[in-house]
Amino acid sequence: MVPSKSLSSLLTLPALALLSLSASALAHPRTTSSTAPLKLAVRINSNGIKNIAAADRARFQALQASGSSSISTTNAVTIYTADVGVGSPATYYTLLIDTGSSNTWIGANKTYEKTSTSRFTGGLFGVEYGDGSLVAGEEYTDTVTLNSDLVIEKQSIGVAIDTSGFNGLDGLLGLGPADLTQNTISNEYEVPTVTDNLYTQGTIGSEVLGVFFAPASSSDSNGELTFGGYDASKINGSINYVPITSTFPASGFWGIDQSIAYGTTSILTETAGIVDTGTTLILIATDAFREYQSATGGTPDEATGLLKISLDQYKQLSSLHFTIGGVIYELTPNGQIWPRSLNTDIGGTTDGIYLVVADIGSNSGSGLDFINGYCFLERFYSVYDTTNSQVGFATTEYTYATSN
Structure with missing residues (x-):
């Protein structure tokens, strides 16, 4: 067993040590179109x-x-x-x-x-x-x-x-x-x-x-990864692709450029961020989040860390519009709230209504101004294309679901 401190030192060795080619550099054209x-x-x-x-x-x-x-x-x-x-x-x-x-x-x-x-x-x-x-x-x-x-x-x-x-x-x-x-x-x-x-x-x-992914509160309890392509049966219409952003540090991940509007009001002009299955919420830059909070009337809830709104405020909630590569993806009011059946799992009240859009913790212009996490990806199919350095999205049967 090697102590963590020693391991950390080893892992900071210069990149010259035994440089190896990545698999993407070795990729070559295929004649097959197999997926699994x-x-x-x-x-x-x-x-x-x-x-x-x-x-x-x-x-x-x-x-x-x-x-x-x-x-x-x-x-x-x-x-x-x-x-x-x-x-x-x-x-x-x-x-x-x-x-x-x-x-x-x-x-x-x-x-x-x-x-x-x-x-x-x-x-x-x-x-x-x-x-x-x-x-x-x-x-x-x-x-x-x-x-x-x-x-x-x-x-x-x-x-x-x-x-x-x-x-x-x-x-x-x-x-x-x-x-x-x-x-x-x-x-x-x-x-x-x-x-x-x-x-x-x-x-x-x-x-x-x-x-x-499917909404956690829906009857469909399974997700699916498709290697080698995408599952056409899971989408409505076509996949729309955008190139990986050139803005660092988002460019080091599955990073894209997008803008966000609440209803017809812009809250985040086009900027760089990432798509990430390991993030639960939709995080946006602090300046954009303040505009979102003001527009929705949400108040910070200490127990969950999320914005909480009343039933009347929920009824007045407008859709969020994510513009990615000139295509608008609508996140409905129902898609903006935490599944109410899971409220107690995050420390909330059973009848509370909590918004899944949260403050990323810094103002826009950092090079990573948003994260489209699970709460976005359960409403839209996503495709990650290493060969062509691009990310794609499509609507699904859950895009306009009211399961939350």
């Missing part, structure tokens, strides 16, 4: 953190400060997980789905079972998280089974020795850009993600990931 789905399970954590706005802001601050693969380990009220097999024969681990980080690792609650396909690389593994904690351990390569159609050979796996905050979870499935793995392994500059390897090993026809 991975079903997800939604989990409601009644013992999760109550002030989710504070947890999301902690995640944002870490992302903004370092541009590294940081997540909040305690933000786990509503999460999507996948059961992922490691080894041959496979041992299955319940992993958090996260597009805001790129390393895949295990060991938080279930011990790594080594098999004939397990190979220790000699590398030390470490990722710093939004709450200041560090997941640390060793790097192995191993066979990873997402499902019978999605089997990856020699995938980089972090095997954690020191972890905290992953109650009921065994680790994380990283789905962000490969750049986020830089300097997380002591003897490698960058390692291929699971999506990279699925593509370079010929399992999928394009390096594209489609993500489908």
Whole structure:
């Protein structure tokens, strides 16, 4: 076992150490158009953190400060997980789905079972998280089974020795850009993600990931990842794509440019931010949030950290309009409120109405002025295209749902 302090020192070694090519750099054209789905399970954590706005802001601050693969380990009220097999024969681990980080690792609650396909690389593994904690351990390569159609050979796996905050979870499935793995392994500059390897090993026809979530309060309790493309049955109309933003630090993630209007009133002019499954709420810059609060009449609720409105104010609520690449995505009044059936899970009252738009903690102009988190993504299908450096969105059957 290597102490965290020693591991941290090793992980700050210059990037010159054993520079390795990313999988995206090795990608080559395919003739196949194969895609493969991975079903997800939604989990409601009644013992999760109550002030989710504070947890999301902690995640944002870490992302903004370092541009590294940081997540909040305690933000786990509503999460999507996948059961992922490691080894041959496979041992299955319940992993958090996260597009805001790129390393895949295990060991938080279930011990790594080594098999004939397990190979220790000699590398030390470490990722710093939004709450200041560090997941640390060793790097192995191993066979990873997402499902019978999605089997990856020699995938980089972090095997954690020191972890905290992953109650009921065994680790994380990283789905962000490969750049986020830089300097997380002591003897490698960058390692291929699971999506990279699925593509370079010929399992999928394009390096594209489609993500489908349903509102937590709906009758559909499952989500779905589609590797190699997107699931056309889950969308209405077409996917509209925009390039990854050029603005740092949002450019290091699945970053996009967008503007936001409340009704017909602009509250955030076009600026850069990110799309992130690991953030629960929709976070916007402080100056935009003040305008939103004034327009809605919401008052800060100490217990939840969210804005609270009355039933009469809810009836007067206008839609939010997100303009992304010239396309307007309408987030209805119902889409702006926390699922009332889950109020007590965040420390709220059963009959309270809480808004899911929260203050990011800094004024616009920082280079990361919004995060479209789970509460946005449960209303819109999203597609992450590594090959063409773009992100796409489409409406779904839940875009105009009234399940909240």
